[in-house]
Amino acid sequence: MAIVKDRSNWSKLGTVLKYTLLTIGAFVMLAPFADMFLGALRTPAERISQPPVYFPRDPQWGNYLRVFTELPMLRWMGNSLFVTAMVTALQLLTSAMAGYALAKYNFRGRDILFRSVLGAQMFPFFLFIIPIFFILRYFPLFGGNDILGQGGSGFLNTYAAIILPFSITWYGIFLMRQFFMAVPNELMDAARLDGAGEFRIFFSIALPLVLPGLATLGIFVFVYQWNEVIWTMTVTRTAPDLQTIPVGIYLLRGAFIDQSTRSLQQAALGVSILPVIVTFLFLQRYYVRGLTAGAVKG
Amino acid sequence: MTDTSPTASEQMLSAAREDLIDQEPPRRSLAARLSSKAVAPWIFITPMLLFGAVFFILPLLYAFFISLTRWNSLSAPKWVGFKHYEYLLTTDPVFWQTFWNTMYFAAASIGIGVPLAMVLAYAFTRSKGRTVWRSIYWLPMITNVVAVAYIWKFVLDDRYGLLNRALGFLGLGAPGWLTDPNLALTSVVLIFVWMQLGHNMLLFSAGLASIDESYYEAARLDGANERQCFFRITVPLLMPTTLFVLITNFISGLSYFTLMLVLTDGNGGPLRSTTVTALYMYKMAFEDLRMGRASAVAYLLFAVILVITLI
Structure with missing residues (x-):
């Protein structure tokens, strides 16, 4: 970028200041994280010693193993993987379909629908927590409910309750529409002349051309869903078998009472964030695109 | 047959x-x-x-x-008709307390977070090793809120937290970061700023990338230094991005409550000092089972957000 030819003292001072700022910031970002990973390795005595011990002298690696033997970590991890995979797959498909229709067809009401998609993004999530909870609870004909939604527990305490409310997002539809807008119409018209149906055109011509868009939305949804807490906690509070990693660790907080189990808790939290960090290291450039696409709109 | x-x-x-x-x-x-x-x-x-x-x-x-x-x-x-709305607006002191907590949280988190993100993004886009810096600053925003909350609960614990033990070692006082009602919400704001910093830096660096480099070259030829470049070129030209970040952060701040919930075991304490309106709603619905009044809280908060969005 900038080639600093000016060798004046001010500019040198600026450079020093820049890196000092960035280094202090990086320390503030990293030190608490390291405290969690290292806290899992400290002995109970080291956890409360004065002066404080940051790097444990005798690392308790066993705590990371205890996470898998003393906590239902594998169950939580399976739930997290399943829910995240389902939500990501559903959202990619439904957002791509809706985004494609809004970008590439002229049909009555399209512009109103698109404006509704933009407007719907303004509605905050907290507004939906109570009504969606009870819509799932009283969903007719599911989970022992009769046709009026009475008698059973509906979708509550099932995976569907965690997954369905996230099966589509307005943001995903908006993002996919933007990507489909860039696909030239000539390609699809040529396929139509060759006699291809609209669904073939969608799946074998349009979709492959927006793979970067799918990757962007995919990593976005993956990170969001893996880290989702409020909704999952609300619908799985009484169903330990369905809890995801963060929800499970939070709801089990009463079990982490002394210094030894707190190390176990920190180890479990460390395990909960590793999959995202690894995914992110490989796919972060797609994430940037998703965030900045949202910013362009405003 | x-x-x-x-x-x-x-x-x-x-x-x-x-x-x-x-x-x-x-x-x-x-x-x-x-x-x-x-x-x-x-x-x-x-x-x-x-x-x-x-x-x-x-x-x-x-x-x-x-x-x-x-x-x-x-x-x-x-x-009951509009009784809940009437009660919340005219009688319930807690609703207004949570409303001001919400405003303080949203305003303080943009007041501290946005300038910080801008300065760091500026330093970041004009330095070497950008991938490394970026990965470091992004870490909190891809971390689940339970981990974030407990990372800080352990660091900020009154007696055994790393921070207060370090302060004690240096002979300084030990503030109750999360237990002092006058300090708790500010601590939550700081943790939230820490969480959001990478996100906002990213938006700012996208804005910075769109500023033509020739402005800086011309300014340098005229003898401008780094500080002048920042305040005379970057800040004014970055205005659209800054406005976008300010507005979206403020609005999302008004509806945020997950961090407060997890940090305080769901009770928004001490003494309701960290109970923001959305958390008040959540507790009212799923602990006190007052679905009607909680829905009224949700709609009132939404009305506030809508008015602010439209302004």
Whole structure:
């Protein structure tokens, strides 16, 4: 970028200041994280010693193993993987379909629908927590409910309750529409002349051309869903078998009472964030695109 | 019996054959019609319409209906009209307390977070090793909120937290970061700023990338230093991005409550000092089982956000 030819003292001072700022910031970002990973390795005595011990002298690696033997970590991890995979797959498909229709067809009401998609993004999530909870609870004909939604527990305490409310997002539809807008119409018209149906055109011509868009939305949804807490906690509070990693660790907080189990808790939290960090290291450039696409709109 | 059955089966066979002959052409044309340009878009958009009806429009209406009733979710709802709204706005002191907590949280988190993100993004886009810096600053924003909350709970613990033990070692006082009612919400703001910093830096660096480098070159030729470049070129030209970040952060700050919930074991303490309005709603609904009043809180908070968005 900038080639600093000016060798004046001010500019040198600026450079020093820049890196000092960035280094202090990086320390503030990293030190608490390291405290969690290292806290899992400290002995109970080291956890409360004065002066404080940051790097444990005798690392308790066993705590990371205890996470898998003393906590239902594998169950939580399976739930997290399943829910995240389902939500990501559903959202990619439904957002791509809706985004494609809004970008590439002229049909009555399209512009109103698109404006509704933009407007719907303004509605905050907290507004939906109570009504969606009870819509799932009283969903007719599911989970022992009769046709009026009475008698059973509906979708509550099932995976569907965690997954369905996230099966589509307005943001995903908006993002996919933007990507489909860039696909030239000539390609699809040529396929139509060759006699291809609209669904073939969608799946074998349009979709492959927006793979970067799918990757962007995919990593976005993956990170969001893996880290989702409020909704999952609300619908799985009484169903330990369905809890995801963060929800499970939070709801089990009463079990982490002394210094030894707190190390176990920190180890479990460390395990909960590793999959995202690894995914992110490989796919972060797609994430940037998703965030900045949202910013362009405003 | 023996006479009629062959005839019957023959009749059925021939009827079936006629069915086949009759139905085959329209069936093919049905498939063709479904994948025609006129019908296909409606099929593509059907999932969105279904979802919009069941998980968007219906909940909004349903929540409004619930807010006009007294309902503990176990027995039948009882119609009370606008009583909840009236009570919250005129009688309930807690609602207003949580409202000011919310405003303080949203305002303080942009007041501290946005300038910080801008300066760091500026330093970041003009330095070496950008991938490394970026990965470091992004770490908190891809971390689940339970981990974030407990990372800081351990660091900020009154007696055994790393920070207070370090302060004690240096002979300084030990503030109750999360236990002092006058300090707790500010601590939450700082943790939230820490969480959001990478996100906002990213938005700023996208804005910075769109500023033409020739401005800086011209300014340097005229002898401008780094500080002048920042305040005279970067800040004014970055205005659209800054406004976008300020507005979106403020709005999302008003509806945020997950961090407070996890940090305080769901009670928004000490002494309700970290109870923001959305958390007040959540507790009211799922702990006190006051679905009606909680829905009214949700709609009131939404009205505030809507007014601020439209301004």
